[in-house]
Amino acid sequence: MSIVGPKLRRVLAGKLFPGARSAGAAKARSNSGEEASSWHPRRVSIRAALAFTFGVVIAVTAAALILALESGRQNTVALVRDRSERIIDTIVERTRLHLDPARDQSEFLARLFRDGDLDPQDEAASLSQLRAALAGIPQVAALAVIRTDLKQLRAERHGDDVVLRKIDMRTVPGLDEAFEMARNAGHPVWGELLWSERLNQPLVNVRTPLWHEGSFLGILLTTVTVSELSRFLAESPAGSDVGAFILLGRNHVVAHAALAHNPQLFKRDNLLPEVTEIGDRVLASIWSPNPETGAAAFVGSSKSHIVTVDRTPYIFIYRDISGYSDQPWMVGRYLPLDELGSEVRRIERAAWLGLAAVLAAVAGAWLVGYAIGRPILRLARATSAIRTLDLTSARPLAGSHLRELDEAIRAYNALIATLHWFETYVPRRLVKQLMAQGEHATALVEREVTVLFTDIVDFTSLAERLSASDAATFLNDHFRLLAACVEAEGGTIDKYIGDSLMAFWGAPELQLDHSARACRAARAIATAIVGDNRRRRGLGLPPARIRIGIHAGPAMVGNIGAPGRINYTLVGDVVNTAQRIEDVAKKCMTDEDEAVILVSDAVLRSAGPECSAQPVGEHILRGRHEATNVFRLEAS
Structure with missing residues (x-):
């Protein structure tokens, strides 16, 4: 299965997801938030920063205005006082003159x-x-x-x-x-x-x-x-x-x-x-x-x-x-x-007008901060959803009247469209798990895993009766049913091979009950196939029948491939064995069976009593010399 390599994953963690250098850094922050926060100074919002900046400018302007108005008021009062004294001086002088x-x-x-x-x-x-x-x-x-x-x-x-x-x-x-x-x-x-x-x-x-x-x-x-x-x-x-x-x-x-x-x-x-x-x-x-x-x-x-x-x-x-x-x-x-007192009142009116202007400036500064801070906050929240690959919550944002912000929002909207294409080809859940585990998650390690293979019975004959587009639609609907069952049990879909699907449990997340999960997923697939066949018969369409093979054992798990085309996959005999067990199902399947699930004895030992199965005998698998005990898992 194609998956992002270390270089591309670092891009995802460091560039597409603001505030995270890598998936390992994201995990470090989630595990030790107090330690991570200690490395950064206290952050303030853009609105608060703009309000503070505008506040300083407004305060200086207001102080200058107050000083000017107070000086003008004092001068005006002095002139008015001098005028009133001259009035009385004139009357006294006229009295004495007379x-x-x-x-x-x-x-x-x-x-x-x-x-x-x-x-x-x-x-x-x-x-x-x-x-x-x-x-x-x-x-x-x-x-x-x-x-x-x-x-x-x-x-x-x-x-x-x-x-x-x-x-x-x-x-x-x-x-x-x-x-x-x-x-x-x-x-x-x-x-x-x-x-x-x-x-x-x-x-x-x-x-x-x-x-x-x-x-x-x-x-x-x-x-x-x-x-x-x-x-x-x-x-x-x-x-x-x-x-x-x-x-x-x-x-x-x-x-x-x-x-x-x-x-x-x-x-x-x-x-x-x-x-x-x-x-x-x-x-x-x-x-x-x-x-x-x-x-x-x-x-x-x-x-x-x-x-x-x-x-x-x-x-x-x-x-x-x-x-x-x-x-x-x-x-x-x-x-x-x-x-x-008209002159003094004019100064007082000017003071009130100045105060109103200062208050208007404060309100304007707050509105500017709000106009800038709100879209940035929306952008930050949206990109936070991208950081966790929650593309359902990451919706396109409305544009802004501010050119720089509008360009950032348009870039974000383009990124959303790109990531929707990206998630079509990359399993989102797998990427989340790899990011959570950090850089070492993609290194080749040996794990106990359970591998599941599926195959559609007589798909070639079925496809001959369908047009190419109908066949593609049929496969997409079929794999959608299977993928839902696999992901519901925490499994990872490794690849689609024609009409077959390969999935595994136990990596990259460590799952001690990986075999039990695989068995439950297989039963869910069988149930889904039976239900879908009822729907198909109602539409006059031929039913689909499926074979499933499951095997458990050790495998090397990690990045496999050449630069530019790397798969996170697993390598080992467990993969081949699971596929061979699915081949054995051809011998065990009757015309009445819509789904057959075969498992190895290793799966039963790992899953424990949760999985009940009937033996179908020892089989020498293709390419093997020793016989393998195979069991048929009960569908429910």
């Missing part, structure tokens, strides 16, 4: 009196000087010298005109206290708000002590209207959105765009309106319960909080300033949070 000139002018006039450049007794000159000073500071509503003799020299603005007046102050209460405070202060002091009956609004005022030739002369009173301060504040770049404000305490409004043109908001008994009275719903909500404090990141040293009005969040930024009244003022501005 009020400080009034104080400076007061100091200038006080120096004129102190240095004697202006005689307080010369009322005409004093009034003229007040008129001139008033012209230089248009935000000032009035300048008045209140002397200790309770006389007032006053220059006040009436529209575009300046009116000079002399007023008797003897009926005005509290002047002595005011004189005392000014004398003790020694410098200009911003006092509490005063009510103007003529202007019907409160006045911001600065009180400057007047001295002349070392004597306390009185007070120079400089006033600025609240409406003029509000107008000036509202016209500033920072207050152009009507969001700027100045509060006295927490609730009273000193300056706001609403106070610039609404004098009805002022009342004598309550000089300043409250935040809820000026018609600004946002400012009215400045002290709403539970304000949000998340605006601290957007501002610097100023105070801030967030209030939601009509579902719109507003940020209040404010700062306390002193010196313009008897109490500190709160200068501030509110604006929609989106206007201040």
Whole structure:
């Protein structure tokens, strides 16, 4: 029988079966998996390797993205913080720009009196000087010298005109206290708000002590209207959105765009309106319960909080300033949070988009690993089936969209087709056994074996009545029946010789019950022939009759042949004897017999009591001088 030689078998074990150098290596792995695994480093899947590689790349990219976004966020927050501080700085600067000139002018006039450049007794000159000073500071509503003799020299603005007046102050209460405070202060002091009956609004005022030739002369009173301060504040770049404000305490409004043109908001008994009275719903909500404090990141040293009005969040930024009244003022501005934090939110959106991109990259890496790893895993499992010659499980695989994998799969599918041809000519079970036993399995060794020969009775006459194709079909069906019986008992089919079959037991696998197996296989063949003949008679076909001869004994088993054409077979007298015993069956077979099984006494001794047989006498076999005891094995 033709079988693979050492060279081809090494190819099968090393190339066609990944991970195995030879059949011996496969057996070594199966017998000592722990020892074999110790020679290899820990293996990881392609999916895990790709995931790790992509993960490192993605991690580096994500780290760079995070650093860039964090740097951008910090820069943006710093810019927003700087902008919010500039907003408050602008409002404070505008407030000082409006009020400080009034104080400076007061100091200038006080120096004129102190240095004697202006005689307080010369009322005409004093009034003229007040008129001139008033012209230089248009935000000032009035300048008045209140002397200790309770006389007032006053220059006040009436529209575009300046009116000079002399007023008797003897009926005005509290002047002595005011004189005392000014004398003790020694410098200009911003006092509490005063009510103007003529202007019907409160006045911001600065009180400057007047001295002349070392004597306390009185007070120079400089006033600025609240409406003029509000107008000036509202016209500033920072207050152009009507969001700027100045509060006295927490609730009273000193300056706001609403106070610039609404004098009805002022009342004598309550000089300043409250935040809820000026018609600004946002400012009215400045002290709403539970304000949000998340605006601290957007501002610097100023105070801030967030209030939601009509579902719109507003940020209040404010700062306390002193010196313009008897109490500190709160200068501030509110604006929609989106206007201040939009840049930061854009950075945050970019961060979320970056995170989404990273997650998408991770998912993409996993999908790529899955797309690559899955067909490779299928290919590995399929080739594992080939390694064990399980060609039934080794099915063709679907192609891949990846070129390299598709080429590997096409090569595998071609290999499957080739191996199906291969197994047609090579007994798969024998190859498995040889691979399992390793390199030494094919070396010539002496074994106790049992050999079985079959032959179809009068096949020549049967074949004459059939066409060549029908005869071939008949033989294929016949040998299929016989092969199934032989392989069921662990036998090896050595060869087909015309209408004959030769099989043996005891090699390459060591089988101590080789004779019993051969006898059982022979009985199964006889039973199969009888059953098949019933089928043939039903189809109107002639029955097939068979002779079987079995002998046991020593033989040389291994590779026999020339390079390029080697058979794993056995050589010895046991083969010839088995064939001669089958010839003896011609003498023992009657016309009624469909199958006759003859065995030698050596087979009966080896098989033991399992095989019962009837003696058919001693026969001198062809080519022999000594007689051989032959027995007929009972079919069942």
